[in-house]
Amino acid sequence: MSVLELADVTYSYGDRPAVENVSMTVEPGDFLGLVGPNGSGKTTLLKLMLGLLRPDSGSVTLFGRPAHEFADGTRVGYVSQAATRKAGGMPVTVREVVTMGRYPHVGLRRFRERDTERITEALDIVGVADLADRRFSTLSGGQKQRVVIARALAADAELLALDEPTVGVDAESREAFYDLLRRLNREGLTVLLVEHDIGVVTAFATRVACINRRLFFHGDSIDFSESDALREAYGANQQLLDHHHH
Amino acid sequence: MLPLTQLGGFLVEMLGYPFMQRALVAGVCIGIVAPLVGSFLVHRQLAMIGDTLAHTAFAGVAVGIFLSNLFETNVSPYLTALVVAVLSALLIQVLSEYTDVYNDVSMAVVLAGGFAVGTVLISLTSGGIAVSINQYLFGSLSTLTRGEVEILVGLSVLVVAAIAVSYRQLVYVTFDESAARIAGIDVRLLNRLLVVLTAMVVVGAMQMMGVILVAAMLVVPVAAATQFARSFKRSIVLAIVAGQVAVLTGTTLSYAYGIAAGGTIVLVAIGVYLGAAAVTRLGPVRMR
Numbered sequence: 001m002s003v004l005e006l007a008d009v010t011y012s013y014g015d016r017p018a019v020e021n022v023s024m025t026v027e028p029g030d031f032l033g034l035v036g037p038n039g040s041g042k043t044t045l046l047k048l049m050l051g052l053l054r055p056d057s058g059s060v061t062l063f064g065r066p067a068h069e070f071a072d073g074t075r076v077g078y079v080s081q082a083a084t085r086k087a088g089g090m091p092v093t094v095r096e097v098v099t100m101g102r103y104p105h106v107g108l109r110r111f112r113e114r115d116t117e118r119i120t121e122a123l124d125i126v127g128v129a130d131l132a133d134r135r136f137s138t139l140s141g142g143q144k145q146r147v148v149i150a151r152a153l154a155a156d157a158e159l160l161a162l163d164e165p166t167v168g169v170d171a172e173s174r175e176a177f178y179d180l181l182r183r184l185n186r187e188g189l190t191v192l193l194v195e196h197d198i199g200v201v202t203a204f205a206t207r208v209a210c211i212n213r214r215l216f217f218h219g220d221s222i223d224f225s226e227s228d229a230l231r232e233a234y235g236a237n238q239q240l241l242d243h244h245h246h
Numbered sequence: 247m248l249p250l251t252q253l254g255g256f257l258v259e260m261l262g263y264p265f266m267q268r269a270l271v272a273g274v275c276i277g278i279v280a281p282l283v284g285s286f287l288v289h290r291q292l293a294m295i296g297d298t299l300a301h302t303a304f305a306g307v308a309v310g311i312f313l314s315n316l317f318e319t320n321v322s323p324y325l326t327a328l329v330v331a332v333l334s335a336l337l338i339q340v341l342s343e344y345t346d347v348y349n350d351v352s353m354a355v356v357l358a359g360g361f362a363v364g365t366v367l368i369s370l371t372s373g374g375i376a377v378s379i380n381q382y383l384f385g386s387l388s389t390l391t392r393g394e395v396e397i398l399v400g401l402s403v404l405v406v407a408a409i410a411v412s413y414r415q416l417v418y419v420t421f422d423e424s425a426a427r428i429a430g431i432d433v434r435l436l437n438r439l440l441v442v443l444t445a446m447v448v449v450g451a452m453q454m455m456g457v458i459l460v461a462a463m464l465v466v467p468v469a470a471a472t473q474f475a476r477s478f479k480r481s482i483v484l485a486i487v488a489g490q491v492a493v494l495t496g497t498t499l500s501y502a503y504g505i506a507a508g509g510t511i512v513l514v515a516i517g518v519y520l521g522a523a524a525v526t527r528l529g530p531v532r533m534r
Contacts, residue, residue: 050428073430080424090289091475092421100418104429108411135476148425155429 001064003028003159003190004049009058011041011048018044021058022215026192026207028158031185033201033208033221034194037234040212042194043163049192050078050161063158073104077152079145079162094139094147095132098122101154122153126180142166142173146180153184160184161192166200178204198230260501268395269387269454269507273493275402276451276463281471281485282409283447284464286440288472289420295338295441296461298353299331299448302360304457306330306449307382308367315371323382324394328449334360335441343434385456385508387500394453401450405443412436417478456508462515463489470519473526488518 004026011019018041026032026049036042047053048060051067060067063075070076101122102115123129126146131139136147145165152160162181166174182204185191195201201208201221208224210217210233217229224230260266287293309330310323338356345352368379381389409416418426419436427433444464451460467488468481475481496511 052424052427071430073428076428078425078428080422089472090421091472091478091481092417093477096417096477096479097421100414100421100426100429103414103418103431106414133476148422151425161428 001028002026002061003030003063004067004192005059005061006049007059007061009045009048009055009060011044011053011055013044017213019048019055019211020213022211023058024209024215024218026159026190028190029185029188031182031191031204031206032193033205034192034211035196035198035201035208036211036216038196040233042196042211045211046161046163046192046194050076074155075158077101077149077155077157077160079148079152079160079165081163081165081167089137092136093132094128094134094136095119095123097136097147098132098150098154101151101157104155118156119154122150125153125184126150140173141169142177145169145177149180149184157189159190159192163194164196165193174200256502257498260498265388265390266497266501268390268392269497269501270494272390272395272398272451272454273497273511274490275398276447276454277467277489277493278486279402279405279447280451280460280463281467281489282482283405283440283443284468285471285478285482285485286409286416286420287444288465288468293461293465294350294353295335296444296448296464298338298357298360299335299441299445300452300457300460301357301364302334303327303331303445303449303452304382305360305363305367307452307457308364308371312367312371324397324449324453327452328446330360331445331449332442335445336438339438339441343437382452383457384506385452385454385459387454387497387507390453398450398453401446405446408439408443412439416440454507455511459508459512462512463492466512466515466519467492470515470522473519473522488515488522491515491518 002025004024006022006024009019009022010017022045034042034045044053048055049062049067051060051062051070054068062070063072098119102111102119106115120129123132126149128143128146128150131143131147136144139147149160160181166177169177178200181191181193185206191205193201193205202225205221207219208217208221209215210224210229212233216233217224217227219227261270284293284296287295304327306327306329307323310321310326313319313321313326314323334356338353341352415426415431415436418429418431419433423433447464448460451463455463467485470488471481471484475484492511492515496514497507499505499514500507500510
């Protein structure tokens with residue numbers, strides 16, 4: 001079964017179309033980079049994929065069910081841009097954040113040993129175990145993103161969706177962060193990455209989807225580099241062509 | 247400084263008065279539930295909603311008084327305040343679901359609108375009710391009836407129980423609403439629950455704190471606790487401690503010097519907040 005299936009998906013904000021007639025699938029084990037110029041509808045498409053928005057027409061199927069009805073909180077982990085910027089002042093420890101990932105499994109019952117183990121493992125995998133008792137707001141941007149990933153791992157998520165996760169993160173931490181994503185992907189996690197930096201996507205993702213409202217390319221990242229999709233997609237949004245081409 | 251025996255005598259005398267016993271019970275309840283609910287509001291940048299609901303609750307009080315006068319019956323202003331505040335809370339929440347934001351402006355409109363309805367209804371009501379209006383605006387220790395304290399205790403038990411059951415989900419939504427939604431949490435339902443709980447706290451505490459100051463108890467103790475706390479659980483505990491210090495000290499001072507209870511409690515709470523801020527900034531205090 002595909003992780004995601006989009007069939008002819010269209011979405012508008014009022015009368016301003018954001019996504020038009022997009023069809024594509026994401027298979028288990030894919031590391032899909034979703035690229036496109038600013039305002040191209042990348043984030044909107046991601047929200048449609050996760051069921052945070054409902055398409056005007058067409059359908060989005062997430063793990064075999066309509067995405068907006070999908071309520072199995074254990075299969076999808078989401079790392080938003082806001083996750084690190086917002087919640088600035090909220091006193092909450094790293095462990096508390098990662099524990100949230102376990103909530104869909106636990107419901108109202110008490111935490112069992114298995115739950116605590118998963119939380120500790122998740123902290124270990126992303127390399128923040130030593131920060132477990134720190135207040136989240138005192139971490140660097142890169143550390144915060146790792147913690148939010150650990151939350152998804154604690155949930156035993158099969159799909160990890162990230163929306164420009166390294167905005168405001170320094171270059172060195174970014175490299176390490178994408179290495180971590182690649183490692184998790186090789187261990188079987190399906191990754192869906194919205195990213196404005198095309199270099200990152202071609203270097204780390206196995207598959208690329210390039211959109212500017214419409215889908216300009218969807219395929220292996222090697223083929224993407226050799227195709228004209230980039231020029232075509234970015235050409236439709238002239239002012240950003242030069243900025244994104246180095 | 248009072249000698250210890252004199253202080254003891256003073257406390258015994260104070261605790262001997264039934265109205266002070268009622269006030270202290272009410273204060274303890276307020277000092278628990280207001281910071282508890284406020285912890286979720288403050289960290290979602292919803293601090294304003296408490297004030298807004300307090301002012302709509304005032305409209306509710308006026309409705310009660312107006313109806314009592316009109317039909318020459320005894321409609322409890324407390325009850326009408328509760329109904330109006332809960333309905334306003336749901337209205338604000340549903341509006342925000344449609345417009346996708348908690349709008350400062352619409353919140354201000356509801357706040358002013360609630361208060362305006364209140365004043366107009368009261369001016370329509372004939373006769374000497376000005377005194378009891380003051381009591382609702384500024385709060386009072388001495389006029390708390392046994393029944394009102396019982397309602398407050400009941401509301402408090404309900405609020406604590408509701409938060410205990412939904413704590414995990416509320417924390418998740420407070421921290422990261424989108425991720426919570428994707429994790430299968432019914433964010434809309436929780437938001438409605440939170441505003442309704444806020445309305446209940448505001449109405450419960452209004453009698454003692456007054457409409458104008460009641461929202462401070464949702465915010466100030468939480469602001470104080472946020473300075474120190476590392477974990478969210480700890481921040482709630484510390485906020486409740488700050489709330490209790492404010493309420494018990496404020497009530498005692500209010501009794502001792504015959505000064506306004508609501509105002510005194512809020513000033514003590516602000517003192518605790520400033521003290522916490524000073525300590526965390528000046529000294530190398532470890533976060534707890």
